[in-house]
Amino acid sequence: MDISNSQRAEILTEALPYLRKYNGKIVVIKYGGNAMINSELKEQVMGDIVLLSLVGVKVVLVHGGGPEITEMLDVIGKKSEFIDGLRVTDCETADIVQMVLAGKINKSLVNLLGMKGGCAIGISGIDARLIEAKKKDERLGFVGEVTSINVKPILDLLERGYIPVVSTVGCDAEGNIYNINADMAAARIAGALGAESMIALTDVAGILRDKNDPSSLIPAIYIEEAKRLYEEGVISDGMIPKVECCVEAVKLGVKRAIIIDGRIPHAILIEMLTNEGAGTMVTEV
Numbered sequence: 488m489d490i491s492n493s494q495r496a497e498i499l500t501e502a503l504p505y506l507r508k509y510n511g512k513i514v515v516i517k518y519g520g521n522a523m524i525n526s527e528l529k530e531q532v533m534g535d536i537v538l539l540s541l542v543g544v545k546v547v548l549v550h551g552g553g554p555e556i557t558e559m560l561d562v563i564g565k566k567s568e569f570i571d572g573l574r575v576t577d578c579e580t581a582d583i584v585q586m587v588l589a590g591k592i593n594k595s596l597v598n599l600l601g602m603k604g605g606c607a608i609g610i611s612g613i614d615a616r617l618i619e620a621k622k623k624d625e626r627l628g629f630v631g632e633v634t635s636i637n638v639k640p641i642l643d644l645l646e647r648g649y650i651p652v653v654s655t656v657g658c659d660a661e662g663n664i665y666n667i668n669a670d671m672a673a674a675r676i677a678g679a680l681g682a683e684s685m686i687a688l689t690d691v692a693g694i695l696r697d698k699n700d701p702s703s704l705i706p707a708i709y710i711e712e713a714k715r716l717y718e719e720g721v722i723s724d725g726m727i728p729k730v731e732c733c734v735e736a737v738k739l740g741v742k743r744a745i746i747i748d749g750r751i752p753h754a755i756l757i758e759m760l761t762n763e764g765a766g767t768m769v770t771e772v
Contacts, residue, residue: 502760509759510543512683513645515741516755517673517732519551519688523592528750530599532688535755536650537605544759545645548600548607549653549676551669552592559587572728573623573630576666581629584666588654589613596652607650612657613664615640618672620657620665631657631665633672636679670732678739685736686758687729688749693767694730696721707768710734733769744769 516536523529540546553574557567560583568575576584589611600607612618617640620631644651655672657665670687677685694716696703708716713734716722722730733744747754747766758765 505760506542509539509683511545513545513547513677513680514539514759515547515549515673515677515680515682515685517549517551517669517685517687518596518749519553519669523550523552523749524554525750528752530603531752532749532755533596533599533605534603535753537600537603538756539759540605540650547641547645547651547653547676547680547682548596549655549669549673550588550592550596551655552588555592556584556587559583570624570626572725573627573668574666575627576629578629581664581666585611585613585656585664588656593652593654600650600652605650606648607652608644609652609654610640610644611654612667612672616658617641617653618655618657618667618675619659620667621659622665629663629665631659631667633657633667633675634659636675638676638679641676641680668728668732670728671735674732674736674739674741674744677736677741677744682736682741683743684759685733685741685744686755687733687744687746688754689729689746690748690750691726691746692748693746693765694722694726698723705767706764707770710737710769710771713769730769737769737771742770 536546560567593609597607597609615637617637619635620633623630623632641651655667655669657667692701692704694705696705713730729746736744745758745766745768747758754765
């Protein structure tokens with residue numbers, strides 16, 4: 488769609504209050520899973536992140552990569568097994584998780600951000616012991632429950648103008664490597680950073696009152712409403728961990744946590760720079 492120069496100017500003018508609101512503030516963006524599969528959308532997401540960084544938003548990108556881990560395990564002939572939605576992770580699988588997340592995916596995202604004009608540095612939860620963890624459940628093997636977050640390396644990178652790109656592998660004092668749920672890692676990192684917002688890019692529109700009706704999107708909830716929506720069955724299945732991570736982030740002091748549809752072009756900009764926003768926003772009050 489062609490727009491005139493005056494229309495472009497009007498769009499920028501309308502975005503100004505939101506640019507002022509977020510200038511100098513930290514925003515954690517969680518990116519992963521099925522929202523990463525479309526390469527064209529992935530490039531748009533990276534372009535949006537670079538734009539935000541260039542206008543003064545301190546963006547921290549936290550990513551997972553479940554589909555690519557499954558793909559690599561298939562290549563070596565190892566069957567993926569899940570319990571309660573979490574990948575059973577033995578020693579061999581933990582090595583694959585580290586290789587795929589901290590290697591292939593992390594560096595490809597850093598490269599894409601660079602191609603879009605950004606300046607990014609990729610780190611993992613192991614670097615500077617950013618994410619320390621312990622075993623979440625013996626049945627799951629090396630799936631980690633976060634015990635502490637060291638945000639100093641992230642703050643150091645932000646202070647120097649870089650976009651930190653964090654892969655969600657963790658470690659413990661004995662040197663064990665853990666597969667960390669990216670949603671919960673993003674929530675803990677956002678809380679430790681005192682982030683203005685946490686945005687979770689997913690492959691759904693947000694919380695739907697009727698999961699079969701996209702027009703039934705619930706635009707905002709308070710954390711106290713989440714329990715009622717669980718009981719009513721409105722929040723169910725794969726939406727449960729996404730809402731739990733948003734509630735956790737808000738409880739840790741993040742002002743707002745938002746679930747948005749990563750399949751929509753420029754969803755991050757729509758959420759941050761327009762009055763309507765996108766997806767479902769979770770706040771304390």
